[in-house]
Amino acid sequence: MTFDVDKIRNDFPVLFQSSRGKPLIYLDNAATTQRPKSVIKAVSSFYENDNANIHRSVYELGERATIKYEDARVKVQKFINAEKSASIIFTKGTTESINLVAYAYGRTFLKPGDEILYSEMEHHSNIVPWQQVAETTGCQLKYIPITDDGTLVEDWRNYFSEKTKFVAITHQSNVLGSINPVKDIITYAHDKGAKILIDAAQSVPHMSVDVQNLGCDFLVFSGHKMLAPTGVGVLYGKTDILNAMPPFLFGGDMISQVGLQSSKWNDLPHKFEAGTPNIAQVIGLGAAIDYINELGIDSIHQYEHELTQYALSKFEELDTIKVFGTRENRGAILSFHSEFVHPHDMAQFLDADGIAVRAGHHCAQPLMERLRVPATTRASLYFYNTREEIDILVNSIKNILKIFSVESQPK
Amino acid sequence: MENLRELYQQIIIEYSQKPRNFRTIENAEHECHGHNPLCGDDVTIYATIENDIVKDISFMGSGCAISKASASIMTTLVKGKSLDAVQSMFDGFHNLITTGETNEDMSSKLLVLGGVHKYPVRVKCAILPWHTMMNGLKNECPDN
Numbered sequence: 254m255t256f257d258v259d260k261i262r263n264d265f266p267v268l269f270q271s272s273r274g275k276p277l278i279y280l281d282n283a284a285t286t287q288r289p290k291s292v293i294k295a296v297s298s299f300y301e302n303d304n305a306n307i308h309r310s311v312y313e314l315g316e317r318a319t320i321k322y323e324d325a326r327v328k329v330q331k332f333i334n335a336e337k338s339a340s341i342i343f344t345k346g347t348t349e350s351i352n353l354v355a356y357a358y359g360r361t362f363l364k365p366g367d368e369i370l371y372s373e374m375e376h377h378s379n380i381v382p383w384q385q386v387a388e389t390t391g392c393q394l395k396y397i398p399i400t401d402d403g404t405l406v407e408d409w410r411n412y413f414s415e416k417t418k419f420v421a422i423t424h425q426s427n428v429l430g431s432i433n434p435v436k437d438i439i440t441y442a443h444d445k446g447a448k449i450l451i452d453a454a455q456s457v458p459h460m461s462v463d464v465q466n467l468g469c470d471f472l473v474f475s476g477h478k479m480l481a482p483t484g485v486g487v488l489y490g491k492t493d494i495l496n497a498m499p500p501f502l503f504g505g506d507m508i509s510q511v512g513l514q515s516s517k518w519n520d521l522p523h524k525f526e527a528g529t530p531n532i533a534q535v536i537g538l539g540a541a542i543d544y545i546n547e548l549g550i551d552s553i554h555q556y557e558h559e560l561t562q563y564a565l566s567k568f569e570e571l572d573t574i575k576v577f578g579t580r581e582n583r584g585a586i587l588s589f590h591s592e593f594v595h596p597h598d599m600a601q602f603l604d605a606d607g608i609a610v611r612a613g614h615h616c617a618q619p620l621m622e623r624l625r626v627p628a629t630t631r632a633s634l635y636f637y638n639t640r641e642e643i644d645i646l647v648n649s650i651k652n653i654l655k656i657f658s659v660e661s662q663p664k
Numbered sequence: 665m666e667n668l669r670e671l672y673q674q675i676i677i678e679y680s681q682k683p684r685n686f687r688t689i690e691n692a693e694h695e696c697h698g699h700n701p702l703c704g705d706d707v708t709i710y711a712t713i714e715n716d717i718v719k720d721i722s723f724m725g726s727g728c729a730i731s732k733a734s735a736s737i738m739t740t741l742v743k744g745k746s747l748d749a750v751q752s753m754f755d756g757f758h759n760l761i762t763t764g765e766t767n768e769d770m771s772s773k774l775l776v777l778g779g780v781h782k783y784p785v786r787v788k789c790a791i792l793p794w795h796t797m798m799n800g801l802k803n804e805c806p807d808n
Contacts, residue, residue: 273667593681597703597728597789598672605668614704627704627726657677657729 256556261548262637264289275607278642283427283455283586283633284611285477288541292480295540299533306529308506322532325539326522329487332542333472334463339492339521343535346486347454348378350473351421353488353525354450355382357498358471359419365391367418370447372397372405372433373623374426377616379452383421392418399623403429403578409438413445420449424456428615428631429578430561430586432456439469448494454478458545458635459584460554464489476534480541485534488525495521502527553636557585563640564632567647573654577624585634588615594657596630602656603630606649670779671786672729680729685722685739692720696805698796700788705731709797716747721797728789730780735793737773747801754794761790 262268265287270277279287305315307322323338330338344350359382363369369383373396387394397412399405403426420442425432435451442449450471453462457472458479464472471494476485490498500507500518507527510517518524545553564587568576577588591599600612611631614621621628632646689710697708707725711718721743723735738757742750756767757774764781780790799805 595680595726595728597705597786598680598730601671601783601786602668613702618704621704627706656672657681 256548256552256636258556258637258639262639264291264544265637266290266293268637272607272609273605278606278608278638278645280632280634280638280642280646281609281611282635282638283478283615283631285483286458286480286635287637288480288482288537289544291544292482292537292540296482296533296537299536304533307532308523318532321536321539322530325535325542328539328542332546333457333487333489334465335489336465337492340464340489340495342488342490342495342522342525343530344473344486344488345484345531346477347452347473347475348486350471350486350488351378351450351452352382353501354471354473354490355386357501357525358448358494359383359386360389361499363390363392363418366416367392368395368414368416369393369419369421370395370397370412370417371421372409372423373399374403374405374429374431374617374620375421375423376427376452376454377618379421379423379450380619383419396619397422399431399620403624404431404582405433410441413441413447415445417442417445417447420447421452422449423452423454424462425453425459425584425586426578426617426620427455427586428588428617428620428629430455430583430588431578432582432584435469436467439467443468455584455586459557461550470494476538476541479538480544481538482531482534484531485538487538492521495525500524500527504528548636556636557634560634560638560640560643561585561587564634564643564646567643570647571650571654574650577629585638586631587633588629588631590624590626590629591654594653596628598657599630599650599653602653603646603649606645608646608649610646671783673776673779675776676729676733679733679736683723683732684736685743686724686736687722688724689720689722694800694803696796696800698792698799700792703728703789705789705792707731707735707793707796709735709793709800711797711800713747713801718742718745718747718750718801723793727792728786730777730786730789731792734777734790737777738793738797741771741773742797750801751798754798757794758791761787 267287303317305318307319326338326341329341397409424435439449448470451469453472453474457474470491472489474487477483504527507519507524508516509519573591575590596612600610603610613628692710694711699706705727709723711721721739756770759765761780777790780786
């Protein structure tokens with residue numbers, strides 16, 4: 254099947270509008286993606302036809318809502334090839350998923366002297382919760398540095414020790430696009446007796462991820478970065494580990510029996526889903542997975558890979574612009590920097606051409622320090638972006654460099 | 665891009681490339697660091713005061729064209745002014761970039777930043793050096 258981008262774009266109504274008088278070019282997909290009609294329809298159809306609370310209604314409407322919600326769980330399970338649907342916990346996003354593991358696993362099982370290992374390219378959401386765990390439990394924080402070209406150091410194994418008990422690492426950097434060798438890291442972590450969490454917020458939307466093949470203990474991602482509504486995320490965990498963990502939030506739905514003095518916890522996955530969840534949003538995630546499956550995640554990955562390679566080549570025309578990261582083993586994210594135009598000014602001028610990009614530290618301040626820049630401009634692509642859009646982006650940057658009169662200055 | 669030129673007048677781009685008073689002052693009695701954690705803009709203001717007059721003032725740091733131009737213009741304008749005059753200049757500037765309103769006493773140099781009020785996200789860029797300076801002059805710098 255050829256990848257018919259023009260046809261695909263028709264599924265995304267939001268793309269057909271002008272911004273600042275120019276056709277909108279949306280290149281902030283690492284922050285959040287757009288939603289296809291089928292996802293929007295799944296959400297509105299739920300409210301129009303099926304809305305009721307789940308898991309505790311005998312009436313037909315409630316039954317239907319429950320079935321749709323649990324169907325979405327099975328879709329997620331199959332999408333990442335988890336063994337059991339009980340492994341799939343719905344949260345409100347990647348951040349909550351990591352916090353859940355940090356609280357319920359980290360604070361329960363980590364002890365003074367244990368080491369938590371993460372990397373220098375983590376998003377704040379995969380740093381700050383672990384800092385809190387360290388503060389509470391007395392365990393130590395270690396990190397794997399990155400190289401000047403934005404990849405994990407080759408000797409990352411040397412940063413493990415006998416004390417390493419937990420590893421938290423991103424599959425793909427939200428700033429550099431670098432893809433980490435997570436399968437090797439997972440195998441090594443297990444050899445060392447450590448548990449490992451993979452932050453897959455930037456990988457699951459763009460490439461095939463198989464948790465059984467990877468063997469990770471936990472894997473987390475967000476719905477809204479893969480066409481689904483905001484307010485829904487996923488925690489995948491191995492059931493034996495999830496069973497051993499205490500609940501994170503307490504209340505309705507997560508209990509099997511409540512007395513006035515004590516209560517018993519419900520089975521997985523409900524033990525970790527206290528309160529009424531974001532039902533329509535979860536169903537929206539199910540519709541997003543249907544949409545992705547129809548295109549084929551491997552076709553999406555291939556298309557994005559070619560588009561990224563094209564963009565990297567086009568950026569080579571820009572003498573004074575430095576693009577971070579390597580050419581290989583990278584996803585569809587281009588973070589770039591100019592010595593002459595501050596990222597904020599760059600993003601503001603691109604906005605004037607209808608181009609939506611992100612400028613800032615991208616919730617990765619330690620990484621900005623490592624790259625020795627205060628901020629970067631980031632263009633992040635998804636499968637509905639086109640080569641024409643890349644051409645317009647690069648031309649616009651050329652004009653901006655002219656305005657800031659740096660066209661002929663040496664690199 | 666033309667409609668952006670109201671925000672980015674040529675003078676702003678020039679100031680950002682050749683900032684004025686872009687240096688440190690050795691042993692300045694008033695030194696204050698200001699930081700915008702959302703965007704990473706970072707400025708340090710140095711000042712000396714004699715008899716309630718700003719005798720010398722300078723800045724260092726990294727930021728966008730708007731913040732650098734704002735710091736350049738600010739340091740140029742407040743040098744030699746009394747602390748009271750600086751306070752009223754701050755009040756006038758704050759009003760200018762949040763509402764677009766000017767006043768009779770306002771220096772024409774400040775007016776080039778008048779377009780900022782149409783871009784709410786950028787108000788912080790323009791005001792950061794000013795807040796940092798006011799904190800420094802009053803020795804109320806949170807980082808110190």
